[in-house]
Amino acid sequence: MSEIDFSNKLTPxxxxxxxxNPGRPAIADYIQGMCDDFVELHGDRAFGDDRALIGGFATxxxxxxxxxxxxxxxxxxxxxxxxxxxxxxxxxxKALRLMKLAEKxxxxxxxxxxxxxxxxxxxxxxxxxxxxxxxxxxEMAGLRxxxxxxxxxxxxxxxxxxxxxxxxxLMMQYAVYSVISPEGCASILWRDGKKAPEAAEALKITSExxxxxxVIDEIIxxxxxxxxxxxxxxxxxxxxxxxxxxxxxxxxxxxxxVQKRYDKYAAMxx
Amino acid sequence: MGWFTKPAEITASxxxxxxxxxxxxxxxxxxxxxxxxxxxxxxxCDYHDRLTCRQRVAQICDSGSFAEISxxxxxxxxxxxxxxxxxxxxxxxxxxxxxGEGEAILTGTARIDGIPVVIGVMDFRFLGGSLASGTGERIxxxxxxxxxxxxxxxxxxxxGGARMHEGIISLxxxxxxxxxxxxxxxxxxxxxxxLTDPTTGGVSASYAMVGDINIAEPKALIGFAGRRVIEQTxxxxxxxxxxxxxxxxxxxxxxxxxxxxxxxxxxxKVLRYASHG
Ligand SMILES: [Zn+2]
Numbered sequence: 202m203s204e205i206d207f208s209n210k211l212t213p214x215x216x217x218x219x220x221x222n223p224g225r226p227a228i229a230d231y232i233q234g235m236c237d238d239f240v241e242l243h244g245d246r247a248f249g250d251d252r253a254l255i256g257g258f259a260t261x262x263x264x265x266x267x268x269x270x271x272x273x274x275x276x277x278x279x280x281x282x283x284x285x286x287x288x289x290x291x292x293x294x295k296a297l298r299l300m301k302l303a304e305k306x307x308x309x310x311x312x313x314x315x316x317x318x319x320x321x322x323x324x325x326x327x328x329x330x331x332x333x334x335x336x337x338x339x340e341m342a343g344l345r346x347x348x349x350x351x352x353x354x355x356x357x358x359x360x361x362x363x364x365x366x367x368x369x370x371l372m373m374q375y376a377v378y379s380v381i382s383p384e385g386c387a388s389i390l391w392r393d394g395k396k397a398p399e400a401a402e403a404l405k406i407t408s409e410x411x412x413x414x415x416v417i418d419e420i421i422x423x424x425x426x427x428x429x430x431x432x433x434x435x436x437x438x439x440x441x442x443x444x445x446x447x448x449x450x451x452x453x454x455x456x457x458x459v460q461k462r463y464d465k466y467a468a469m470x471x
Numbered sequence: 472m473g474w475f476t477k478p479a480e481i482t483a484s485x486x487x488x489x490x491x492x493x494x495x496x497x498x499x500x501x502x503x504x505x506x507x508x509x510x511x512x513x514x515x516c517d518y519h520d521r522l523t524c525r526q527r528v529a530q531i532c533d534s535g536s537f538a539e540i541s542x543x544x545x546x547x548x549x550x551x552x553x554x555x556x557x558x559x560x561x562x563x564x565x566x567x568x569x570x571g572e573g574e575a576i577l578t579g580t581a582r583i584d585g586i587p588v589v590i591g592v593m594d595f596r597f598l599g600g601s602l603a604s605g606t607g608e609r610i611x612x613x614x615x616x617x618x619x620x621x622x623x624x625x626x627x628x629x630x631g632g633a634r635m636h637e638g639i640i641s642l643x644x645x646x647x648x649x650x651x652x653x654x655x656x657x658x659x660x661x662x663x664x665x666l667t668d669p670t671t672g673g674v675s676a677s678y679a680m681v682g683d684i685n686i687a688e689p690k691a692l693i694g695f696a697g698r699r700v701i702e703q704t705x706x707x708x709x710x711x712x713x714x715x716x717x718x719x720x721x722x723x724x725x726x727x728x729x730x731x732x733x734x735x736x737x738x739x740k741v742l743r744y745a746s747h748g
Contacts (some may be wrong), residue, residue, distance in 0.1 A: 319676075319695065319696075320704075321695075321697075321700045322696075322704060323701060323707070323709060325695070326694055326696065328722070329680075329724050330695040331675035331679075331693075331694065331724075332680045332724055334676040334677075334695070335645075335649065335680040335681045336681060338650075338676075339649040339650075339653045341646075342646065342654075343654070359633075359642070359673055362642055362643075362646060363676075366646045378639060379638065379639060380641050380642040380673075381633075381635055386635050389635065390554040390555065390635060391555045392555070393555075399555075400554075403552055403554060404550070404635075404639070405550050406638070414640065416639050416640070463650050463654070466646045466650045469604070469607070469643035469646070469647050470549060470603075470605075470637070470640045470643060470644060471608065
Protein backbone atom coordinates (compact mmCIF):
# COMPACT_ATOMS: atom_id res chain seq x y z
CA MET A 202 0.00 0.00 0.00
CA SER A 203 3.11 2.18 -0.16
CA GLU A 204 1.81 4.00 -3.24
CA ILE A 205 -1.12 5.53 -1.32
CA ASP A 206 -0.29 8.95 0.02
CA PHE A 207 -2.46 9.61 3.08
CA SER A 208 -1.50 13.29 3.15
CA ASN A 209 -3.73 13.86 0.10
CA LYS A 210 -7.46 13.33 -0.06
CA LEU A 211 -7.84 9.72 -1.16
CA THR A 212 -9.75 8.80 -4.29
CA PRO A 213 -12.61 6.28 -4.03
CA UNK A 214 -10.48 3.79 -5.99
CA UNK A 215 -7.60 4.17 -3.50
CA UNK A 216 -10.08 3.56 -0.69
CA UNK A 217 -11.22 0.35 -2.45
CA UNK A 218 -7.59 -0.85 -2.35
CA UNK A 219 -7.37 -0.06 1.38
CA UNK A 220 -10.69 -1.83 2.08
CA UNK A 221 -9.33 -4.95 0.36
CA ASN A 222 -5.88 -4.85 1.98
CA PRO A 223 -5.19 -8.35 3.34
CA GLY A 224 -3.49 -6.79 6.36
CA ARG A 225 -6.74 -5.13 7.41
CA PRO A 226 -8.28 -6.55 10.62
CA ALA A 227 -10.55 -9.50 9.82
CA ILE A 228 -13.25 -11.03 12.02
CA ALA A 229 -10.74 -13.27 13.80
CA ASP A 230 -8.80 -10.14 14.81
CA TYR A 231 -11.97 -8.48 16.10
CA ILE A 232 -12.89 -11.57 18.11
CA GLN A 233 -9.43 -11.66 19.63
CA GLY A 234 -9.10 -7.89 20.05
CA MET A 235 -12.51 -6.81 21.35
CA CYS A 236 -14.24 -9.87 22.85
CA ASP A 237 -13.66 -11.05 26.42
CA ASP A 238 -15.22 -14.36 25.43
CA PHE A 239 -16.39 -16.06 22.25
CA VAL A 240 -18.36 -19.29 21.92
CA GLU A 241 -18.55 -20.21 18.26
CA LEU A 242 -21.83 -21.78 17.11
CA HIS A 243 -21.76 -23.89 13.99
CA GLY A 244 -24.12 -24.98 11.25
CA ASP A 245 -27.41 -24.10 9.62
CA ARG A 246 -29.17 -27.30 10.82
CA ALA A 247 -30.06 -28.13 7.23
CA PHE A 248 -27.04 -28.60 5.03
CA GLY A 249 -23.69 -27.72 6.56
CA ASP A 250 -21.39 -25.30 8.33
CA ASP A 251 -20.21 -22.48 6.11
CA ARG A 252 -16.70 -21.38 7.14
CA ALA A 253 -17.12 -18.14 5.15
CA LEU A 254 -19.63 -16.80 7.65
CA ILE A 255 -19.02 -17.38 11.33
CA GLY A 256 -20.84 -16.49 14.49
CA GLY A 257 -21.41 -17.18 18.12
CA PHE A 258 -21.97 -15.80 21.60
CA ALA A 259 -19.52 -13.04 22.43
CA THR A 260 -18.91 -10.69 25.33
CA UNK A 261 -17.79 -7.21 24.34
CA UNK A 262 -16.94 -4.83 27.17
CA UNK A 263 -19.19 -6.83 29.51
CA UNK A 264 -22.10 -6.86 27.03
CA UNK A 265 -23.38 -10.26 25.92
CA UNK A 266 -24.08 -10.27 22.17
CA UNK A 267 -24.50 -12.58 19.21
CA UNK A 268 -21.59 -11.84 16.90
CA UNK A 269 -21.83 -12.74 13.22
CA UNK A 270 -19.70 -11.83 10.23
CA UNK A 271 -17.97 -12.90 7.08
CA UNK A 272 -14.53 -14.33 7.46
CA UNK A 273 -11.59 -13.37 5.30
CA UNK A 274 -8.39 -15.33 5.79
CA UNK A 275 -4.90 -14.15 6.56
CA UNK A 276 -3.22 -16.99 4.69
CA UNK A 277 -3.93 -18.82 1.43
CA UNK A 278 -5.05 -21.86 3.43
CA UNK A 279 -7.43 -19.85 5.60
CA UNK A 280 -8.77 -18.00 2.59
CA UNK A 281 -9.51 -21.24 0.77
CA UNK A 282 -11.23 -22.61 3.89
CA UNK A 283 -13.24 -19.42 4.23
CA UNK A 284 -13.90 -19.11 0.48
CA UNK A 285 -12.41 -15.57 0.56
CA UNK A 286 -15.34 -14.38 2.68
CA UNK A 287 -17.94 -15.34 0.09
CA UNK A 288 -20.74 -17.20 1.84
CA UNK A 289 -22.98 -19.90 0.42
CA UNK A 290 -26.71 -20.16 1.28
CA UNK A 291 -25.92 -22.25 4.36
CA UNK A 292 -23.84 -19.34 5.66
CA UNK A 293 -26.78 -16.95 5.42
CA UNK A 294 -29.05 -19.59 6.96
CA LYS A 295 -26.62 -20.11 9.84
CA ALA A 296 -26.56 -16.34 10.38
CA LEU A 297 -30.36 -16.28 10.46
CA ARG A 298 -30.44 -19.15 12.94
CA LEU A 299 -28.11 -17.22 15.24
CA MET A 300 -30.12 -14.00 14.86
CA LYS A 301 -33.30 -15.84 15.87
CA LEU A 302 -31.44 -17.37 18.81
CA ALA A 303 -30.33 -13.89 19.88
CA GLU A 304 -33.95 -12.73 19.66
CA LYS A 305 -35.07 -15.68 21.78
CA UNK A 306 -32.46 -15.04 24.48
CA UNK A 307 -32.93 -11.26 24.37
CA UNK A 308 -29.35 -10.45 23.46
CA UNK A 309 -28.35 -7.95 20.73
CA UNK A 310 -26.84 -8.90 17.38
CA UNK A 311 -23.54 -7.40 16.25
CA UNK A 312 -22.77 -8.01 12.58
CA UNK A 313 -19.33 -7.37 11.07
CA UNK A 314 -19.53 -7.08 7.29
CA UNK A 315 -16.53 -7.81 5.07
CA UNK A 316 -17.19 -9.68 1.83
CA UNK A 317 -16.65 -9.30 -1.90
CA UNK A 318 -20.18 -10.73 -2.25
CA UNK A 319 -22.23 -13.88 -1.90
CA UNK A 320 -20.56 -16.82 -3.64
CA UNK A 321 -21.58 -17.10 -7.31
CA UNK A 322 -21.51 -20.87 -7.72
CA UNK A 323 -23.55 -23.67 -9.24
CA UNK A 324 -24.23 -25.28 -5.86
CA UNK A 325 -25.04 -21.91 -4.29
CA UNK A 326 -27.77 -21.39 -6.89
CA UNK A 327 -29.05 -24.96 -6.51
CA UNK A 328 -29.37 -24.48 -2.75
CA UNK A 329 -31.04 -21.08 -3.11
CA UNK A 330 -28.60 -18.22 -2.65
CA UNK A 331 -31.35 -15.78 -3.62
CA UNK A 332 -33.88 -17.31 -1.22
CA UNK A 333 -31.39 -17.36 1.66
CA UNK A 334 -30.55 -13.66 1.30
CA UNK A 335 -34.18 -12.68 0.69
CA UNK A 336 -35.28 -14.59 3.79
CA UNK A 337 -32.63 -12.85 5.90
CA UNK A 338 -33.67 -9.39 4.70
CA UNK A 339 -37.27 -10.12 5.60
CA GLU A 340 -36.46 -11.59 9.01
CA MET A 341 -33.93 -8.92 9.99
CA ALA A 342 -36.53 -6.21 9.29
CA GLY A 343 -38.73 -7.58 12.05
CA LEU A 344 -36.14 -9.04 14.45
CA ARG A 345 -37.12 -8.16 18.01
CA UNK A 346 -33.70 -7.45 19.44
CA UNK A 347 -31.17 -4.62 18.94
CA UNK A 348 -29.01 -5.04 15.83
CA UNK A 349 -25.73 -3.17 15.23
CA UNK A 350 -23.96 -3.46 11.87
CA UNK A 351 -20.35 -2.47 11.21
CA UNK A 352 -19.07 -2.41 7.64
CA UNK A 353 -15.42 -3.16 8.39
CA UNK A 354 -13.96 -3.77 4.93
CA UNK A 355 -15.77 -4.65 1.71
CA UNK A 356 -19.54 -4.33 1.73
CA UNK A 357 -20.17 -6.34 -1.42
CA UNK A 358 -23.76 -6.00 -2.58
CA UNK A 359 -26.48 -8.49 -1.58
CA UNK A 360 -23.89 -10.72 0.06
CA UNK A 361 -23.14 -7.90 2.51
CA UNK A 362 -26.73 -6.75 2.95
CA UNK A 363 -27.75 -10.34 3.78
CA UNK A 364 -26.42 -9.77 7.32
CA UNK A 365 -26.64 -5.97 7.43
CA UNK A 366 -30.21 -4.78 8.09
CA UNK A 367 -29.72 -3.19 11.48
CA UNK A 368 -30.90 -0.43 13.79
CA UNK A 369 -27.61 1.37 13.29
CA UNK A 370 -25.16 0.84 10.47
CA LEU A 371 -21.63 1.98 11.27
CA MET A 372 -18.86 2.09 8.73
CA MET A 373 -15.12 2.28 9.08
CA GLN A 374 -13.56 5.28 7.43
CA TYR A 375 -11.84 3.32 4.66
CA ALA A 376 -14.45 0.61 4.15
CA VAL A 377 -16.59 0.55 1.00
CA TYR A 378 -20.20 -0.51 0.45
CA SER A 379 -21.68 -0.92 -3.01
CA VAL A 380 -24.42 -2.49 -5.11
CA ILE A 381 -21.75 -3.91 -7.46
CA SER A 382 -17.95 -4.00 -7.52
CA PRO A 383 -16.39 -1.06 -9.38
CA GLU A 384 -14.84 -3.57 -11.81
CA GLY A 385 -18.22 -5.20 -12.50
CA CYS A 386 -19.96 -1.85 -12.96
CA ALA A 387 -17.18 -0.60 -15.27
CA SER A 388 -17.33 -3.68 -17.46
CA ILE A 389 -21.10 -3.29 -17.89
CA LEU A 390 -21.69 0.47 -18.02
CA TRP A 391 -18.29 1.55 -19.39
CA ARG A 392 -17.78 -1.72 -21.31
CA ASP A 393 -14.24 -1.68 -19.96
CA GLY A 394 -13.19 -3.20 -16.63
CA LYS A 395 -10.21 -0.84 -16.53
CA LYS A 396 -12.58 2.07 -15.94
CA ALA A 397 -13.13 0.79 -12.38
CA PRO A 398 -11.70 4.00 -10.85
CA GLU A 399 -14.37 6.02 -12.70
CA ALA A 400 -17.08 3.58 -11.64
CA ALA A 401 -15.86 3.74 -8.01
CA GLU A 402 -16.26 7.51 -8.12
CA ALA A 403 -19.72 7.44 -9.75
CA LEU A 404 -21.14 4.72 -7.48
CA LYS A 405 -20.46 6.77 -4.30
CA ILE A 406 -19.19 3.86 -2.21
CA THR A 407 -17.06 5.55 0.44
CA SER A 408 -18.07 6.15 4.05
CA GLU A 409 -18.11 9.90 3.44
CA UNK A 410 -20.56 9.58 0.51
CA UNK A 411 -22.74 7.03 2.26
CA UNK A 412 -23.06 9.22 5.34
CA UNK A 413 -24.27 12.08 3.13
CA UNK A 414 -26.78 9.71 1.50
CA UNK A 415 -27.98 8.65 4.99
CA VAL A 416 -27.34 4.98 4.19
CA ILE A 417 -24.98 4.72 7.16
CA ASP A 418 -25.34 6.36 10.56
CA GLU A 419 -21.77 6.95 11.67
CA ILE A 420 -18.20 6.78 10.40
CA ILE A 421 -15.64 5.11 12.66
CA UNK A 422 -12.35 6.98 12.22
CA UNK A 423 -9.31 4.87 11.37
CA UNK A 424 -5.73 5.42 12.51
CA UNK A 425 -3.52 7.55 10.28
CA UNK A 426 -2.36 5.17 7.55
CA UNK A 427 -5.62 3.14 7.87
CA UNK A 428 -6.62 0.15 10.00
CA UNK A 429 -3.88 -2.20 8.75
CA UNK A 430 -1.19 0.22 9.97
CA UNK A 431 -2.47 -0.01 13.56
CA UNK A 432 -5.02 -2.83 13.92
CA UNK A 433 -5.17 -2.52 17.71
CA UNK A 434 -6.27 1.10 17.58
CA UNK A 435 -8.79 0.36 14.79
CA UNK A 436 -10.34 -2.55 16.69
CA UNK A 437 -10.60 -0.45 19.82
CA UNK A 438 -12.45 2.30 17.93
CA UNK A 439 -14.91 -0.27 16.59
CA UNK A 440 -15.45 -1.68 20.07
CA UNK A 441 -16.15 1.76 21.55
CA UNK A 442 -18.63 2.59 18.77
CA UNK A 443 -20.49 -0.72 19.17
CA UNK A 444 -20.78 -0.29 22.95
CA UNK A 445 -22.02 3.28 22.63
CA UNK A 446 -24.80 2.29 20.25
CA UNK A 447 -25.75 -0.88 22.14
CA UNK A 448 -26.24 1.21 25.25
CA UNK A 449 -28.57 3.61 23.43
CA UNK A 450 -30.53 0.85 21.65
CA UNK A 451 -31.09 -1.14 24.84
CA UNK A 452 -33.01 1.80 26.28
CA UNK A 453 -35.71 1.47 23.61
CA UNK A 454 -38.65 -0.85 24.16
CA UNK A 455 -38.82 -3.55 21.50
CA UNK A 456 -41.89 -2.22 19.66
CA UNK A 457 -40.25 1.19 19.30
CA UNK A 458 -36.99 -0.44 18.20
CA VAL A 459 -38.66 -2.44 15.42
CA GLN A 460 -40.80 0.53 14.35
CA LYS A 461 -37.73 2.76 14.07
CA ARG A 462 -35.91 0.13 12.05
CA TYR A 463 -38.87 -0.07 9.66
CA ASP A 464 -38.98 3.72 9.35
CA LYS A 465 -35.23 3.82 8.70
CA TYR A 466 -35.42 1.46 5.71
CA ALA A 467 -38.74 2.86 4.47
CA ALA A 468 -37.00 6.24 4.18
CA MET A 469 -34.15 4.88 2.01
CA UNK A 470 -34.23 6.75 -1.30
CA UNK A 471 -37.16 8.99 -0.38
CA MET B 472 -54.63 -22.21 -36.65
CA GLY B 473 -51.01 -23.10 -36.15
CA TRP B 474 -47.84 -21.14 -36.55
CA PHE B 475 -47.35 -22.51 -40.06
CA THR B 476 -50.57 -21.06 -41.44
CA LYS B 477 -50.17 -18.02 -43.65
CA PRO B 478 -52.51 -15.13 -42.97
CA ALA B 479 -55.07 -14.52 -45.68
CA GLU B 480 -54.13 -11.13 -47.01
CA ILE B 481 -50.61 -10.00 -47.60
CA THR B 482 -49.93 -7.04 -49.77
CA ALA B 483 -46.52 -5.81 -50.77
CA SER B 484 -47.08 -2.60 -48.85
CA UNK B 485 -47.84 -4.31 -45.53
CA UNK B 486 -44.74 -4.45 -43.34
CA UNK B 487 -43.75 -8.01 -42.42
CA UNK B 488 -43.72 -7.35 -38.65
CA UNK B 489 -47.36 -6.23 -38.82
CA UNK B 490 -48.39 -9.65 -40.10
CA UNK B 491 -45.92 -12.01 -38.49
CA UNK B 492 -44.54 -12.27 -35.02
CA UNK B 493 -41.25 -14.16 -34.74
CA UNK B 494 -40.92 -16.31 -31.63
CA UNK B 495 -37.72 -15.23 -29.85
CA UNK B 496 -37.16 -18.81 -28.64
CA UNK B 497 -37.90 -21.13 -31.59
CA UNK B 498 -37.86 -18.47 -34.35
CA UNK B 499 -41.17 -19.67 -35.77
CA UNK B 500 -43.30 -17.19 -37.71
CA UNK B 501 -46.65 -16.83 -35.99
CA UNK B 502 -49.49 -14.75 -37.40
CA UNK B 503 -49.45 -11.50 -35.43
CA UNK B 504 -53.15 -11.65 -34.60
CA UNK B 505 -52.79 -15.14 -33.21
CA UNK B 506 -49.70 -14.21 -31.16
CA UNK B 507 -51.51 -11.25 -29.60
CA UNK B 508 -54.73 -13.15 -28.90
CA UNK B 509 -52.91 -16.09 -27.45
CA UNK B 510 -51.51 -14.25 -24.40
CA UNK B 511 -48.24 -13.78 -26.33
CA UNK B 512 -47.33 -17.42 -25.84
CA UNK B 513 -45.71 -19.20 -28.77
CA UNK B 514 -48.18 -21.80 -30.08
CA UNK B 515 -45.28 -23.90 -31.29
CA CYS B 516 -42.84 -24.06 -28.34
CA ASP B 517 -44.88 -22.53 -25.49
CA TYR B 518 -42.38 -19.70 -25.03
CA HIS B 519 -43.92 -17.01 -22.80
CA ASP B 520 -43.01 -13.66 -24.32
CA ARG B 521 -42.37 -10.69 -22.02
CA LEU B 522 -45.44 -8.58 -21.40
CA THR B 523 -45.82 -4.91 -20.69
CA CYS B 524 -47.23 -4.19 -17.26
CA ARG B 525 -50.55 -3.06 -18.76
CA GLN B 526 -50.85 -6.22 -20.87
CA ARG B 527 -50.34 -8.26 -17.70
CA VAL B 528 -52.90 -6.25 -15.75
CA ALA B 529 -55.41 -6.83 -18.55
CA GLN B 530 -54.80 -10.58 -18.41
CA ILE B 531 -54.96 -10.95 -14.63
CA CYS B 532 -57.35 -8.32 -13.24
CA ASP B 533 -61.11 -8.27 -13.68
CA SER B 534 -62.06 -5.95 -16.49
CA GLY B 535 -62.05 -2.31 -15.38
CA SER B 536 -61.09 -3.14 -11.77
CA PHE B 537 -57.49 -1.87 -11.78
CA ALA B 538 -56.77 1.53 -10.22
CA GLU B 539 -53.16 2.74 -10.09
CA ILE B 540 -52.03 3.90 -6.64
CA SER B 541 -48.53 5.38 -6.96
CA UNK B 542 -48.45 7.22 -10.26
CA UNK B 543 -47.01 10.23 -8.43
CA UNK B 544 -43.89 8.26 -7.42
CA UNK B 545 -41.49 8.72 -10.30
CA UNK B 546 -37.94 7.85 -11.20
CA UNK B 547 -35.20 9.62 -9.21
CA UNK B 548 -31.47 10.21 -9.52
CA UNK B 549 -30.04 10.22 -6.00
CA UNK B 550 -26.38 9.90 -7.08
CA UNK B 551 -26.51 12.28 -10.06
CA UNK B 552 -25.03 9.33 -11.92
CA UNK B 553 -23.34 9.41 -15.30
CA UNK B 554 -21.29 6.83 -17.16
CA UNK B 555 -19.47 6.68 -20.49
CA UNK B 556 -22.75 6.79 -22.43
CA UNK B 557 -24.19 9.79 -20.61
CA UNK B 558 -26.36 10.89 -17.70
CA UNK B 559 -28.72 8.46 -15.96
CA UNK B 560 -31.32 11.23 -15.72
CA UNK B 561 -31.58 11.28 -19.52
CA UNK B 562 -31.82 7.50 -19.78
CA UNK B 563 -34.52 7.46 -17.14
CA UNK B 564 -36.54 10.08 -18.98
CA UNK B 565 -36.15 8.10 -22.21
CA UNK B 566 -37.51 5.03 -20.41
CA UNK B 567 -40.52 7.03 -19.18
CA UNK B 568 -41.16 8.24 -22.70
CA UNK B 569 -40.72 4.81 -24.27
CA UNK B 570 -42.99 2.95 -21.85
CA GLY B 571 -45.45 5.61 -20.74
CA GLU B 572 -44.81 4.39 -17.17
CA GLY B 573 -43.21 6.36 -14.33
CA GLU B 574 -41.10 3.49 -13.01
CA ALA B 575 -40.29 -0.17 -13.60
CA ILE B 576 -43.32 -1.36 -11.63
CA LEU B 577 -46.99 -0.49 -11.95
CA THR B 578 -48.96 -0.84 -8.71
CA GLY B 579 -52.62 -0.57 -7.90
CA THR B 580 -55.74 -2.04 -6.42
CA ALA B 581 -57.79 -4.51 -8.43
CA ARG B 582 -60.05 -7.55 -8.27
CA ILE B 583 -59.17 -11.05 -9.40
CA ASP B 584 -62.27 -13.14 -9.98
CA GLY B 585 -64.06 -10.75 -7.66
CA ILE B 586 -61.44 -10.90 -4.88
CA PRO B 587 -60.00 -7.48 -3.96
CA VAL B 588 -56.19 -7.40 -4.05
CA VAL B 589 -53.25 -5.02 -4.22
CA ILE B 590 -51.14 -5.87 -7.24
CA GLY B 591 -47.75 -4.80 -8.61
CA VAL B 592 -46.48 -5.72 -12.06
CA MET B 593 -42.93 -5.06 -13.22
CA ASP B 594 -42.17 -3.96 -16.76
CA PHE B 595 -38.92 -5.21 -18.25
CA ARG B 596 -38.96 -2.51 -20.93
CA PHE B 597 -38.28 0.10 -18.23
CA LEU B 598 -34.48 -0.10 -17.80
CA GLY B 599 -34.59 -3.89 -17.67
CA GLY B 600 -37.19 -3.87 -14.91
CA SER B 601 -34.44 -2.78 -12.55
CA LEU B 602 -35.04 -2.14 -8.85
CA ALA B 603 -34.25 1.42 -7.77
CA SER B 604 -35.61 4.03 -5.36
CA GLY B 605 -38.84 4.77 -7.26
CA THR B 606 -39.50 1.07 -7.81
CA GLY B 607 -38.84 0.27 -4.15
CA GLU B 608 -41.07 3.11 -2.98
CA ARG B 609 -43.95 1.90 -5.16
CA ILE B 610 -43.56 -1.64 -3.81
CA UNK B 611 -43.44 -0.46 -0.19
CA UNK B 612 -46.55 1.68 -0.71
CA UNK B 613 -48.31 -1.32 -2.26
CA UNK B 614 -47.39 -3.46 0.77
CA UNK B 615 -48.60 -0.71 3.11
CA UNK B 616 -51.89 -0.47 1.17
CA UNK B 617 -52.33 -4.26 1.43
CA UNK B 618 -51.68 -4.04 5.17
CA UNK B 619 -54.07 -1.15 5.71
CA UNK B 620 -56.87 -2.66 3.63
CA UNK B 621 -56.09 -6.20 4.83
CA UNK B 622 -56.05 -7.40 1.23
CA UNK B 623 -53.63 -9.89 -0.35
CA UNK B 624 -50.57 -8.55 -2.15
CA UNK B 625 -49.55 -10.02 -5.50
CA UNK B 626 -46.26 -9.00 -7.14
CA UNK B 627 -45.27 -10.04 -10.67
CA UNK B 628 -41.49 -9.75 -11.06
CA UNK B 629 -39.57 -9.21 -14.30
CA UNK B 630 -36.18 -7.74 -13.55
CA GLY B 631 -32.47 -7.96 -14.22
CA GLY B 632 -31.84 -6.92 -10.60
CA ALA B 633 -30.79 -3.75 -8.79
CA ARG B 634 -30.32 -0.63 -10.95
CA MET B 635 -26.61 0.24 -10.88
CA HIS B 636 -27.25 3.90 -11.70
CA GLU B 637 -28.70 4.45 -8.22
CA GLY B 638 -25.85 2.55 -6.58
CA ILE B 639 -26.22 1.79 -2.89
CA ILE B 640 -29.71 3.35 -2.86
CA SER B 641 -30.83 0.54 -5.19
CA LEU B 642 -29.24 -2.05 -2.89
CA UNK B 643 -31.17 -0.56 0.04
CA UNK B 644 -34.44 -1.11 -1.84
CA UNK B 645 -33.93 -4.84 -1.30
CA UNK B 646 -34.08 -4.23 2.45
CA UNK B 647 -36.88 -1.69 2.11
CA UNK B 648 -39.19 -3.92 0.08
CA UNK B 649 -38.53 -6.89 2.37
CA UNK B 650 -39.40 -4.71 5.38
CA UNK B 651 -42.80 -4.22 3.76
CA UNK B 652 -43.19 -7.96 3.20
CA UNK B 653 -42.14 -8.63 6.80
CA UNK B 654 -45.05 -6.54 8.05
CA UNK B 655 -47.51 -8.48 5.92
CA UNK B 656 -46.16 -11.71 7.38
CA UNK B 657 -46.64 -10.45 10.93
CA UNK B 658 -50.19 -9.29 10.11
CA UNK B 659 -50.95 -12.61 8.34
CA UNK B 660 -51.80 -10.85 5.09
CA UNK B 661 -51.26 -13.17 2.10
CA UNK B 662 -48.40 -12.34 -0.26
CA UNK B 663 -48.11 -14.17 -3.56
CA UNK B 664 -45.00 -13.76 -5.70
CA UNK B 665 -45.10 -14.53 -9.41
CA LEU B 666 -41.68 -14.77 -11.05
CA THR B 667 -41.67 -14.17 -14.79
CA ASP B 668 -38.85 -14.03 -17.31
CA PRO B 669 -36.37 -12.85 -16.11
CA THR B 670 -36.19 -12.54 -12.32
CA THR B 671 -32.54 -12.26 -11.34
CA GLY B 672 -30.01 -10.56 -9.07
CA GLY B 673 -31.28 -8.28 -6.34
CA VAL B 674 -34.95 -8.84 -7.14
CA SER B 675 -34.62 -12.62 -6.86
CA ALA B 676 -32.71 -12.02 -3.60
CA SER B 677 -35.46 -9.87 -2.08
CA TYR B 678 -39.25 -9.68 -2.38
CA ALA B 679 -39.59 -12.06 -5.35
CA MET B 680 -38.36 -15.10 -3.43
CA VAL B 681 -40.24 -14.68 -0.14
CA GLY B 682 -43.84 -15.14 -1.22
CA ASP B 683 -46.12 -17.28 0.93
CA ILE B 684 -46.64 -18.88 -2.45
CA ASN B 685 -43.97 -18.60 -5.15
CA ILE B 686 -45.24 -19.14 -8.69
CA ALA B 687 -43.34 -18.92 -11.98
CA GLU B 688 -44.18 -18.97 -15.64
CA PRO B 689 -42.74 -21.85 -17.69
CA LYS B 690 -39.06 -21.59 -18.67
CA ALA B 691 -38.61 -18.21 -16.93
CA LEU B 692 -34.98 -17.38 -16.12
CA ILE B 693 -34.66 -17.12 -12.32
CA GLY B 694 -31.38 -16.85 -10.44
CA PHE B 695 -29.11 -14.81 -8.22
CA ALA B 696 -25.75 -14.61 -10.00
CA GLY B 697 -25.31 -14.24 -13.74
CA ARG B 698 -24.55 -17.35 -15.78
CA ARG B 699 -21.28 -15.95 -17.11
CA VAL B 700 -20.03 -14.91 -13.67
CA ILE B 701 -20.70 -18.41 -12.37
CA GLU B 702 -18.97 -20.06 -15.31
CA GLN B 703 -15.93 -17.84 -14.83
CA THR B 704 -15.88 -18.56 -11.09
CA UNK B 705 -16.29 -22.33 -11.08
CA UNK B 706 -14.84 -22.97 -14.55
CA UNK B 707 -17.27 -25.70 -15.48
CA UNK B 708 -20.23 -26.05 -17.80
CA UNK B 709 -23.65 -25.39 -16.30
CA UNK B 710 -26.60 -27.71 -16.86
CA UNK B 711 -28.89 -26.89 -19.78
CA UNK B 712 -31.90 -26.10 -17.57
CA UNK B 713 -29.81 -24.14 -15.01
CA UNK B 714 -31.70 -21.18 -13.48
CA UNK B 715 -34.96 -21.99 -15.26
CA UNK B 716 -38.31 -22.11 -13.49
CA UNK B 717 -38.24 -25.89 -13.91
CA UNK B 718 -34.81 -26.06 -12.19
CA UNK B 719 -36.06 -23.95 -9.29
CA UNK B 720 -39.18 -26.08 -8.90
CA UNK B 721 -37.02 -29.22 -8.79
CA UNK B 722 -34.80 -27.62 -6.12
CA UNK B 723 -37.72 -26.64 -3.92
CA UNK B 724 -37.97 -22.88 -4.40
CA UNK B 725 -41.30 -22.69 -6.21
CA UNK B 726 -44.75 -23.96 -5.32
CA UNK B 727 -45.92 -24.18 -8.90
CA UNK B 728 -45.16 -23.41 -12.51
CA UNK B 729 -48.31 -22.03 -14.07
CA UNK B 730 -48.98 -21.50 -17.77
CA UNK B 731 -49.99 -17.96 -18.60
CA UNK B 732 -53.37 -19.09 -19.87
CA UNK B 733 -54.15 -20.62 -16.47
CA UNK B 734 -52.57 -17.91 -14.28
CA UNK B 735 -55.68 -15.95 -13.35
CA UNK B 736 -57.66 -19.07 -12.46
CA UNK B 737 -54.74 -20.38 -10.40
CA UNK B 738 -54.32 -17.11 -8.49
CA UNK B 739 -58.06 -16.96 -7.75
CA LYS B 740 -57.97 -20.55 -6.47
CA VAL B 741 -55.01 -19.87 -4.15
CA LEU B 742 -56.53 -16.61 -2.92
CA ARG B 743 -59.66 -18.47 -1.77
CA TYR B 744 -57.48 -20.58 0.54
CA ALA B 745 -55.24 -17.72 1.59
CA SER B 746 -57.80 -15.18 2.76
CA HIS B 747 -58.93 -16.06 6.26
CA GLY B 748 -61.97 -13.80 6.18
ZN1 LIG C 1 -41.61 -20.60 -30.06
